[in-house]
Amino acid sequence: MRVTLKDIADEAGVSMMTVSNVVNGKRARVSPETIERIQRIVAERGYVPSASARSLAAKSSKLIGLLVPAADEDSLMISPHNVAIVGLIERELRKGGYHLLLRGISQPAEVAEALQSWSLDGAVLLGFLDEEIDRLTARTVGKVSLLAIDSYSANPLTTGVRSDDHTGALLAARHLLALGHREIVFAGPAFSDVGVVHQRYQGFRAAYAEAGLTWIERIVTVETTTHGSGRDLGLRLMQSHPEATAVFATADILAIGIMEGLAEAGCSVPGDVSVLGFDDLDLSRYVTPKLTTIAQDIPQKAAIAVRLLLAAVERREHPADPITLGVRLITRDSTAAPR
Amino acid sequence: MRVTLKDIADEAGVSMMTVSNVVNGKRARVSPETIERIQRIVAERGYVPSASARSLAAKSSKLIGLLVPAADEDSLMISPHNVAIVGLIERELRKGGYHLLLRGISQPAEVAEALQSWSLDGAVLLGFLDEEIDRLTARTVGKVSLLAIDSYSANPLTTGVRSDDHTGALLAARHLLALGHREIVFAGPAFSDVGVVHQRYQGFRAAYAEAGLTWIERIVTVETTTHGSGRDLGLRLMQSHPEATAVFATADILAIGIMEGLAEAGCSVPGDVSVLGFDDLDLSRYVTPKLTTIAQDIPQKAAIAVRLLLAAVERREHPADPITLGVRLITRDSTAAPR
Numbered sequence: 001m002r003v004t005l006k007d008i009a010d011e012a013g014v015s016m017m018t019v020s021n022v023v024n025g026k027r028a029r030v031s032p033e034t035i036e037r038i039q040r041i042v043a044e045r046g047y048v049p050s051a052s053a054r055s056l057a058a059k060s061s062k063l064i065g066l067l068v069p070a071a072d073e074d075s076l077m078i079s080p081h082n083v084a085i086v087g088l089i090e091r092e093l094r095k096g097g098y099h100l101l102l103r104g105i106s107q108p109a110e111v112a113e114a115l116q117s118w119s120l121d122g123a124v125l126l127g128f129l130d131e132e133i134d135r136l137t138a139r140t141v142g143k144v145s146l147l148a149i150d151s152y153s154a155n156p157l158t159t160g161v162r163s164d165d166h167t168g169a170l171l172a173a174r175h176l177l178a179l180g181h182r183e184i185v186f187a188g189p190a191f192s193d194v195g196v197v198h199q200r201y202q203g204f205r206a207a208y209a210e211a212g213l214t215w216i217e218r219i220v221t222v223e224t225t226t227h228g229s230g231r232d233l234g235l236r237l238m239q240s241h242p243e244a245t246a247v248f249a250t251a252d253i254l255a256i257g258i259m260e261g262l263a264e265a266g267c268s269v270p271g272d273v274s275v276l277g278f279d280d281l282d283l284s285r286y287v288t289p290k291l292t293t294i295a296q297d298i299p300q301k302a303a304i305a306v307r308l309l310l311a312a313v314e315r316r317e318h319p320a321d322p323i324t325l326g327v328r329l330i331t332r333d334s335t336a337a338p339r
Numbered sequence: 340m341r342v343t344l345k346d347i348a349d350e351a352g353v354s355m356m357t358v359s360n361v362v363n364g365k366r367a368r369v370s371p372e373t374i375e376r377i378q379r380i381v382a383e384r385g386y387v388p389s390a391s392a393r394s395l396a397a398k399s400s401k402l403i404g405l406l407v408p409a410a411d412e413d414s415l416m417i418s419p420h421n422v423a424i425v426g427l428i429e430r431e432l433r434k435g436g437y438h439l440l441l442r443g444i445s446q447p448a449e450v451a452e453a454l455q456s457w458s459l460d461g462a463v464l465l466g467f468l469d470e471e472i473d474r475l476t477a478r479t480v481g482k483v484s485l486l487a488i489d490s491y492s493a494n495p496l497t498t499g500v501r502s503d504d505h506t507g508a509l510l511a512a513r514h515l516l517a518l519g520h521r522e523i524v525f526a527g528p529a530f531s532d533v534g535v536v537h538q539r540y541q542g543f544r545a546a547y548a549e550a551g552l553t554w555i556e557r558i559v560t561v562e563t564t565t566h567g568s569g570r571d572l573g574l575r576l577m578q579s580h581p582e583a584t585a586v587f588a589t590a591d592i593l594a595i596g597i598m599e600g601l602a603e604a605g606c607s608v609p610g611d612v613s614v615l616g617f618d619d620l621d622l623s624r625y626v627t628p629k630l631t632t633i634a635q636d637i638p639q640k641a642a643i644a645v646r647l648l649l650a651a652v653e654r655r656e657h658p659a660d661p662i663t664l665g666v667r668l669i670t671r672d673s674t675a676a677p678r
Binding site: 090091113139140256283 | 379382383384402409411414415417423426427429434440441443445448451456479595621622625626
């Protein structure tokens with residue numbers, strides 16, 4: 001016979017509401033002893049609250065989707081930045097009593113399907129283009145509260161958390177200019193006139209402008225922001241840009257690949273070419289030379305994302321205004337004055 | 340008015356079963372055009388199949404849990420090995436039409452709760468101790484098919500996929516012995532008489548035995564398998580083990596930290612001390628010197644894990660026997676003959 005909530009409540013000597021609260025992760029007002037007793041009885045008796053019963057009881061699925069673009073054959077974990085975010089979002093949701101449905105999205109139409117098919121309370125979009133977020137409609141989104149990370153979309157159905165990308169690139173270019181570099185390559189994915197990379201491009205140019213200098217535009221784009229693309233770029237940089245004395249890469253993983261490619265091509269970093277990244281991944285301290293970079297506060301980004309999203313979920317209202325987090329320059333060993 | 344499955348079927352001119360199949364990810368026998376038409380109508384009409392309706396229709400939730408131990412304040416993504424596995428498991432589940440519920444487990448009792456609370460079809464346990472897996476009972480597990488990664492537990496309720504840890508460590512020690520090292524430190528987390536690290540310890544000793552040598556046991560244990568623990572260990576290694584000419588670390592991330600600590604302590608790798616890791620993370624090629632290591636086939640581990648688990652889910656039977664994957668030595672720049 002199927003074990004019911006009432007069976008558990010009777011055995012534990014508590015109300016059904018208390019059992020329901022514990023099972024649904026609302027434990028703030030229940031003593032640790034009672035939680036432990038209920039959990040033990042639930043385990044012993046093999047009580048299985050159904051997903052639908054949970055949803056009905058809580059008027060909430062306690063399930064948050066994390067959607068990440070990924071080609072059919074790709075892992076979601078290609079970008080070390082995304083890896084860090086995924087782990088930290090899980091932690092923050094767990095602290096809040098929510099669970100994470102992690103889903104790779106191989107084509108934009110799947111966003112609607114993903115949002116609608118699991119009674120999600122909310123969802124985080126990670127790594128989507130602003131154009132894709134702009135296109136989301138009330139019908140697609142339904143009642144799901146939505147937050148996009150690193151988005152500059154003005155779509156009122158979503159809110160966002162992002163780093164101050166403009167200032168980050170401004171600090172990066174200022175640092176290189178102050179060292180005496182003028183011929184600096186900007187390396188990153190192709191970008192449109194909106195979004196993270198565009199912001200960084202604008203910030204980079206702004207540093208030249210404030211120094212009264214003109215940047216002779218040297219942009220190198222990569223298909224994917226990976227170590228491999230960076231290495232390819234580094235290997236051929238002295239052919240494509242023999243005048244360059246520095247490279248600003250829009251991501252640490254790209255910068256680290258570039259350093260490897262340059263080294264293989266017989267170029268010393270920072271002796272011949274300085275390299276500067278963006279993210280401050282742990283990895284940037286493990287490589288030689290240690291990477292000068294722009295630090296984003298990734299744990300704070302994840303924590304604020306979850307806090308904003310859950311506030312919207314719990315108040316059943318549209319999410320609050322986007323939040324922009326500060327960044328700072330971390331000077332390490334991959335940048336120096338040009339020869 | 341709530342849009343029903345029938346509304347979608349009528350508008351698409353297909354049966355309700357076809358709509359249900361598409362919505363539930365069973366698309367093998369449906370043409371791409373029909374799938375696209377149904378998805379478009381679903382999106383336009385704002386059809387929201389409830390989780391319970393889905394479960395009832397499919398007799399399956401299409402939801403697979405991925406449970407990873409994590410202290411309250413920890414991200415799940417501390418271990419680069421786990422990061423790679425999580426991303427690849429999501430990819431494989433997605434290909435199979437399943438979705439991933441990612442959940443950090445801060446105390447063993449939560450495993451039962453996690454398995455029971457979401458109508459999971461199956462679950463993958465990643466990073467659990469064999470003792471914890473041994474303790475799972477039919478009551479805890481219920482009808483959930485279960486697979487543990489890197490487990491040597493004989494619990495018949497689970498199956499497992501693991502690398503050949505014994506051979507891996509044997510190859511590592513053979514390589515160091517062949518170079519002429521005798522005083523080799525074994526560095527890893529504390530271990531009992533079962534499990535991954537124990538297997539590696541046994542394999543390591545076996546290399547000495549087959550060479551007719553006796554290993555003077557030099558074990559250094561770390562609290563956590565992280566870069567920081569490795570660095571601490573590297574910093575004090577020449578004090579704690581002045582006679583050591585080589586270190587075998589049970590994980591690349593640990594080995595990379597050890598190399599950094601040794602370098603900071605003024606010790607050259609491999610000039611003064613050789614360092615050898617285990618995993619063959621991408622990272623092991625990015626550091627200087629590039630790390631000699633034992634390669635596990637992590638993508639294959641993830642693919643086989645999902646294949647075994649979904650076979651058990653779909654046949655509603657106990658999982659098949661565990662599978663052990665081959666490993667190989669990758670010689671790079673962090674090992675050399677002792678001075």
